[in-house]
Amino acid sequence: MAEEEEMSVGEVTGPFRQVLFVSAGASHSVALLSGNIVCSWGRGEDGQLGHGDAEDRLSPTQLSALDGRDIISVTCGADHTTAYSLSLAEVYSWGWGDFGRLGHGNSSDLFTPQPIKTLHGLRIKQIACGDSHCLAVTMEGEVQSWGRNQNGQLGLGTIEDSLVPQKIQAFQGISIKMVAAGAEHTVAVSEEGALYGWGWGRYGNLGLGDRNDRLVPELVSTLNLQGEKMNMVACGWRHTISVSVTGGLYTYGWSKYGQLGHGDFEDHLVPHKVEALADSFIKQFGQVGVGDNADHCSPVQVKFPHEQKVVQVSCGWRHTLAITEEQNVFSWGRGTNGQLGHGESMDRNEAKIIEALSIDGSSGQQIEASKLDPLLGKSWVSPTERYAVVPDESGKTVRSEKGNGGDVNVPGNDVKRIRM
Numbered sequence: 001m002a003e004e005e006e007m008s009v010g011e012v013t014g015p016f017r018q019v020l021f022v023s024a025g026a027s028h029s030v031a032l033l034s035g036n037i038v039c040s041w042g043r044g045e046d047g048q049l050g051h052g053d054a055e056d057r058l059s060p061t062q063l064s065a066l067d068g069r070d071i072i073s074v075t076c077g078a079d080h081t082t083a084y085s086l087s088l089a090e091v092y093s094w095g096w097g098d099f100g101r102l103g104h105g106n107s108s109d110l111f112t113p114q115p116i117k118t119l120h121g122l123r124i125k126q127i128a129c130g131d132s133h134c135l136a137v138t139m140e141g142e143v144q145s146w147g148r149n150q151n152g153q154l155g156l157g158t159i160e161d162s163l164v165p166q167k168i169q170a171f172q173g174i175s176i177k178m179v180a181a182g183a184e185h186t187v188a189v190s191e192e193g194a195l196y197g198w199g200w201g202r203y204g205n206l207g208l209g210d211r212n213d214r215l216v217p218e219l220v221s222t223l224n225l226q227g228e229k230m231n232m233v234a235c236g237w238r239h240t241i242s243v244s245v246t247g248g249l250y251t252y253g254w255s256k257y258g259q260l261g262h263g264d265f266e267d268h269l270v271p272h273k274v275e276a277l278a279d280s281f282i283k284q285f286g287q288v289g290v291g292d293n294a295d296h297c298s299p300v301q302v303k304f305p306h307e308q309k310v311v312q313v314s315c316g317w318r319h320t321l322a323i324t325e326e327q328n329v330f331s332w333g334r335g336t337n338g339q340l341g342h343g344e345s346m347d348r349n350e351a352k353i354i355e356a357l358s359i360d361g362s363s364g365q366q367i368e369a370s371k372l373d374p375l376l377g378k379s380w381v382s383p384t385e386r387y388a389v390v391p392d393e394s395g396k397t398v399r400s401e402k403g404n405g406g407d408v409n410v411p412g413n414d415v416k417r418i419r420m
Contacts, residue, residue: 019329019357024316025076026131027337031060031321031329031357032074038063038083039357039367042339046079047111048095051370054111058338058345060356062369065112066092077101077129078183078317083113084124090115091124091136099132100163101147107163118165119144130181130235136165141175141191143168151184152215153199159215170216182235187242188217193229195220195242195271203238204269205253211269224270225250236315242271249274304330304351322351328358 017033028042039060040049070087080095092113093102103116123139133147144165145154175191185199196217197206228244239253250271251260308324319333330351331340341354355361
């Protein structure tokens with residue numbers, strides 16, 4: 001277990017800082033504010049908040065370790081986080097380190113942000129994080145991937161994990177615009193509008209017409225996309241969304257809870273257009289937040305106070321974050337670890353404003369700041385030092401297995417871990 005580290009805590013004061021971007025993980029959240037300020041909150045057990053300890057934060061807290069680093073993007077994985085500095089040409093990562101998902105050449109957990117040496121000097125335009133793997137797209141359209149790879153989600157042609165970033169050679173000569181990472185699958189859109197899928201395909205989430213895994217990127221047939229070119233992609237745990245250049249929304253993969261939006265609960269092995277949104281032009285992606293706890297198999301509009309327009313959303317495992325044009329931030333869904341940022345550990349089935357980050361916050365913008373003394377405590381913690389392997393009912397050690405066919409709420413193919 002990590003040793004406790006001394007922190008000094010205060011409040012950020014001064015002019016209002018607009019929230020530019022939000023990202024939601026399994027049970028934690030991060031936000032990028034104007035002035036290159038990074039805040040994080042929610043579950044901190046694996047170091048994913050970056051504050052140098054394993055404590056939860058119920059309200060947004062400034063990640064002081066990244067002050068002065070000119071961070072321009074932040075991205076949450078399930079239990080880890082990344083950030084990118086354009087001026088320093090550095091990608092930082094921290095949190096749960098199993099399977100090499102942090103990219104530092106080991107499987108140790110990391111409680112403060114550290115630069116990924118392999119990516120130093122690269123100009124990055126986008127980073128995507130799944131449950132246990134990450135990808136980075138360079139300005140030149142190349143893709144680097146690292147982390148867990150038991151289903152080929154890294155696109156390297158093997159099922160070996162990679163502790164450091166490696167270039168996906170299958171995209172040689174193809175310029176990639178953006179990538180998205182699910183639990184164990186990955187999708188990409190090229191600058192030419194082509195859609196690709198690879199990794200775990202059990203639920204049709206690769207869009208290739210079958211349930212097979214792919215170890216390298218494979219092109220999705222345009223016949224299933226009505227001949228349209230794609231512009232954006234996003235991944236849920238086991239389903240995928242793509243948006244065409246004309247604003248059409250296509251979904252495919254797992255639909256046990258109606259997450260595909262086709263009015264049914266059937267898996268779809270190839271992309272299908274969401275007819276309920278056929279007359280809408282989708283610019284961004286967006287629990288549901290409509291005031292009940294029922295599953296919905298067709299799109300339902302989320303209501304915001306004064307009909308505020310949403311400019312960006314991010315979905316975690318069980319919670320959602322949204323930024324409005326009026327410079328307010330809302331959250332809803334699971335809140336047991338404080339990931340909603342309301343200063344409490346309560347679930348919400350309707351959108352609620354995050355006071356500390358919003359211009360309409362009743363108490364003004366008050367953000368707690370935590371400062372870690374780098375000379376105290378330690379940043380790296382090995383898995384064997386913090387966790388024990390939990391035996392199953394028979395007393396035998398649980399082993400990692402390829403794939404996960406069970407319809408469980410959390411991945412069943414990771415070695416179970418508990419805090420020591």
